[in-house]
Amino acid sequence: MTIQTPVHGLSRQRAPKGRNRIVAVLAFAGVVVSLMHSLVVPLLPRLPEFLTASAADTTWTVTATLLAAAVATPTVGRLGDMYGKRRMLLISMGLLIAGSVVGALSYSLAPLIVGRTLQGLAAGVIPLGISIMRDELPPNKVPGATAAMSASLGVGGALGLPVAALIAQVLDWHTLFWVAAALGTLSFVLVLALVPESPVRSGGRFDFVGALLMSAALVLLLLVVSRGGLWGWYSAVTIGLGAGCLVLWICWIFWELRVGKPLVDLRANSRRQVLLTNVASLIFAFSMLCMSLSLPQILQLPTETGYGLGQSMLVVGLVMAPSGLVMMAVSPLSAWITASAGPKWSLIAGAVLVAGGYSVGLFLMGALWQLVLVSVLVGAGIGLAYGAMPSLIMGAVPPEESASANGLNSLMRSVGTSLSAALAGLVFAQMSMDLNGNPVPSREAFLMMMAVGVAGAVGALGVAAFLPRRKPLRS
Missing domain, CATH: 4.10.860 (DNA Excision Repair, Uvrb; Chain A)
Structure with missing residues (x-):
């Protein structure tokens, strides 16, 4: 059954300039939230020294954010449907600001983990923003706006790495958290001033x-x-x-x-369109992290391995950054494909590009430009795919359930990245070589990860083939 999206009074007739501001503010909020995922990555090698803790314990600064985001995303989405999406968005940004300040004031592991947990609780901003766009924008503007919002996840993660690396190398590491607090505050003020509260509510008890x-x-x-x-x-x-x-x-x-x-309407989410989109989200996230876990290591490993390039973390960030920029750049293309042929075909095009990018990586990973090419191709494919997913989800659920449905879709991405990280850890541990008495991943391990990326993209292509042919977003 196709869900019809009602026109919500005057909100659909908002002036184009006002609509553009809403999209820009929400996309900026999404970028700020996604920055939190890569914020501490450049710090990980030195956190044991900074915090007087073991290397194993300091990895909780990443794990805590992941756990908090997984819990918050579907919960905050449901609360947004019930009590107001803008309200929950502001609460989420408030938690991000609080977590950033706690992190900036931390000199030991425990408070830093608390701060990172609070930052992770802001993860619901992206599905909330997508749902607000559905409520506020004319139907023909929704695909492009939601594609840009969805792409902000990749943009923030990609740009955060070089920026965080640069700040960590030049300034005190606490500066990273003060910058995060400042960006969160700016986003909070912009949302408060320019984003209206959605009139669409589901009601009921939590x-x-x-x-x-x-x-x-x-x-x-x-x-x-x-x-x-x-x-x-x-x-x-x-x-x-x-x-x-x-x-x-x-x-x-x-x-x-x-x-x-x-909390989650399992019957609604078992519809073919929603179910397959969520499966595709998990697979794409799994495939995307194969690149994020492999390329930085290849870039940083010493040249004496025969395949490492011996580069700094800053160079790693600069090589990875184009993938995030490309994700945002292809969002209009994803919207055009969605409007002209349906989101299914944008998803299929994304899967083909991701498979092509990893296929290139199987043969070319011996120079900086080759790794940039791989990251750009994979980033473009992820951007096309992620841009289509909100349209697929919102085309199959009523407006009053859109935030929770998009939250569940975002959760599938988190699960996909977690599974990919676990597989990568196993591959790198089992396929290693000795370098000056220390085990490092072998060339074959990275080739295996590229092959896994290809297999994941092909799997997502197979899932997308079973999606309905019709253009699902109706208004």
Whole structure:
């Protein structure tokens, strides 16, 4: 069944200049939030020294953000549908600002993890922004605007790496968090001044039991995926958490099917269009991280390995940055394909480009320009695919459920990246070589990751082939 999007009074008739401001402000907020994911990456090698902690413990500064984002994304989306998307967006930006200030004032591991957790709780900004665009913009403007908002996830992550590396090399590391706080404050003020509250509400009571069960299951899942390699995949801790995760998911499914106003409408999300789009999101995120985990290592490994390029973190960021810029640049193309042929074909085009990019990487990864080419091709493909996904999701759910549906779609991306990180850790550990007494990933390990990227893109192409042919976004 195709869902018809109603025209919501005067909000659809807003002046073009006002609409453009809304899109720009929301996209900027998305970029600021996505910056948080790469904020501490340049710091990881030196965090043990800065915080007087072990290297294993300091990785929690990344894991905590991931866990918080996974829990917040579907929950905040549902709260936005019920109580106001702009309101929840402002709360999310407030949490980001608070987390950034806590991080800026931290000199030990525990408060820094608290700050990074608060930053992760802002992850719901992107699905909330997409839903606000659906409510505020004319139907013909929605695909382009949502494509730009969806691409902001990649843009912030890609640009954050070189900027964070530069700041970390030149200034005190606390400056990174003060910059994040300043950007978050600017975004908060812009949203407060220029973004209206959506009149579309679902009402009802919040599903606290469903939220608790889902949050606990997600935490266990991501702990197993992100820490299983460190603990041992066959250790009692890993197996116990995995079993607990499975039990919690089963309990959550039974609860969501029985409760009147569920956190996630499983029946709506089991529709072919929504289900396949979420599966494709997971696969694309899995495939995208193969590049993010492989290329920086190839760039930084010493030249004596025979394949490493011996570059600095700043050069790594500059090589990876074009992929994020390309994601934003292709968002109008994704919108055009969506409007003229349907979002399915934008998704298919993205899968073809990603597969092509990784195929190039199988043969060319011995020079900077070759790795830039790989990252640009993969980035363009991800941009086309991510630009199509909001249209696919919103074309199959009613307006009052769009934030929670987009939140679940964003969650699938988080799960995909976590699974990719776990696989990469296993591949790099099993396929290594000795360098001056230290194990480093072998050339074959990186070729394996490129092959996995190709396989993921082909898998996403197969999923996209089963999506409906019609253009699904109706207004």
